[in-house]
Amino acid sequence: MNHTPDRSIVVLAGGISHERDVSLRSGRRVADSLSEHGIGVVLKDPDAHLLDYLQSTRPDVVWPALHGASGEDGALRDLLELLGIPYVGSRPDAARLAWDKPTAKAIVARAGVATPRSLSLPRETFRELGTNSVLALIADEFPVPVVVKPARGGSAQGVSIVTDPAELPRAMVDAYTYCDVALIERRVIGTEIAVSVIDSGDGPVALPAVEIEPVSGVYSFEARYNAGETNFYTPARLSDEIAAAAAEAAIRAHGALGMRHLSRIDLIVDASGTPWFLEANVLPGLTETSLLPLALEAAGHDLGWVYEALADAAIREANA
């Protein structure tokens, strides 16, 4: 691994998305990990002065720790491309594909990875075709339990697990509060795992799967960001064969979506051992309770070293 000495890194965190708070935590942890390696890091909250700042200071690389829209929808990455400043993570087109859950599911399914049957509906559909008839069709075709979630977004915000058909309208309203398109997905019962994928220049590598066992039974926002509310098993309690299948599914999803440097692929392994793709994360959580750092540490990696290697990979690729 080639390391670039004395580079300047700007870590972006915050923003105005619903996940601002999570992003601030992720950014601080990335910045701290890099600083521990003696790297000069500037932590910036994107605002109206950001582009001027980047143009005038020309950092060697930007490390986006921005969750939610703008950080993960490809927009900011497009602007960094225009500025000609290297950045860590997926390029804009790949970010767009992964950020939109229904699109990501379709692409990953085409690549041969199982994904639960689903339906994505803009809210206008209900107005045009009548709420009752649309809901009735959903109830017929998607018997409970189903998962209803915003088509774009993270941290389980606006996500509901519907176990009673009477809860479906409320779940739709909750999802639409975050996004104008909602995804209704058959709920696969099984072992919830996250497989993080890292590529610092030598090809994508799947880290050990992290198994998620929320105390409440639901991996909600609260279960994600309150230490103690979820039990994590790394590696996941899967047979070698199934763990390998999960890793392969994650690598395949990462590749099919054209993702770069890092991603987290969320899967559920059913009773037969099939890993089902749920979603891909352009910028996985990097907080103290997040899954990618857990997987890195379980694999014996130093966080700062990996974050630095990814920054170096971004610089090398920009100069290639």
Place this chain on the structure above:
Amino acid sequence: MTSHGSTPSGTGTNLDPWYHHYADRAAGLSTSEVRALFAVASRPEVVSLAGGMPFVSALPSELIRSSFDRVMTDSGPQALQYGSGQGTPVLREQILEIMALEGIHGSVDDVVVTTGSQQGLDLVTKLFINPGDVVLAEAPSYVGAIGVFRSYQAEISHVALDDSGLVPEALRERIAELRADGKSIKFLYTIPNFHNPAGVTLSRERRLEILEICRDNGILVLEDNPYGLLYFDAPPPRAMRSVEEDGVVYLGSFSKTLAPGFRIGWVLAPHAIKEKLILANESAILSPSSFSQFVVSEYLCTADWKAQIDTFRGVYRERRDAMLSALGEHLPELSWTNPNGGFYVWVTLPEELDSKAMLPRAVKELVAYTPGTAFFANGSGRRFMRLSFCYPTSDTIRLGIRRLATVINGELDLVNAFAPTGHIATMTQNQTFSAPPPNMS
């Protein structure tokens, strides 16, 4: 937990090795989705009608600075030292002068200076509440008080409030119900003036009646009065403590009439309670900040602090007017309270709306408010929201209300689209008390 085939055992962790060691009273001390959303409110693009932050920019900064300088020049060694657990005698004398404006007369010996009145609230609760004891509080009540009561494992029993404040008849009935259930009621917590969050003021007649009910039932009254001097049109009725000494513990604060950064509040308590408060205060913090007390005293000596409160009244009156007129213009179908002082307007939404569920849409539209659920211990209050007019300028308030109208109309449109399918049931998994951060309280 499902496992498959031959399962190598992974290393399990919940990321908090002390998770099972926490005391029961720590239950509920966790971050939440709603609390996380408030992080966006600090961004300049967002009009925050959520926070309860005083407009400290209206303070004469030169006078404050010179107070700091004089304290360091004249009393540096004392100001930087530990002090008395009761607070400095000079400041306590000055506090008596302030309370006299609201008809309160007491002894300087019965004042205990605290780290904001919030700490006074904590100390009083610590002294009186055993797990399961009942605290009576208005419905809705101050979110910071609910947090304190919960942390001492009190059972919070809300009592109805209307445009004239706490309803005496409802109080009588609630006491009877609780007594019939064998409950131990320790005190009534009330904010009589410009209530947070409801914005209403307890009428004079009701103050007397409520004092009588509590006296008859042996229930202590905890009167929290941070906003009393910030009236707009006419002063509120005299403090409850001005007519009842033995049965009222009074909480006062410099946070709204001067600045919250000093973290100086006080408790005026009957003598025996005061003695325990001093010991409890020393046990908790040794002594309130000497430096802050010295600076506040210096400011009170040298500044025309009454004129400064007049300035605050003028600023907040103008902002209240801006908010009420914008509500009338953009959201005429809603109802709201009409505060004669303080910081807050309490808005009632159409029955089908849920202010907590709607908050993400508001954040997307760059406006923030505090959902009504924050002000009820049982997670109810979804039809209400608290709007603050204290911090944003009048123009910003008008912009915020315009955005809020877009949010509410959009949400109504959405909810009504699903309403024909039956009641939009609230998801039970979201029914938890979630306190906003301090600058939002």
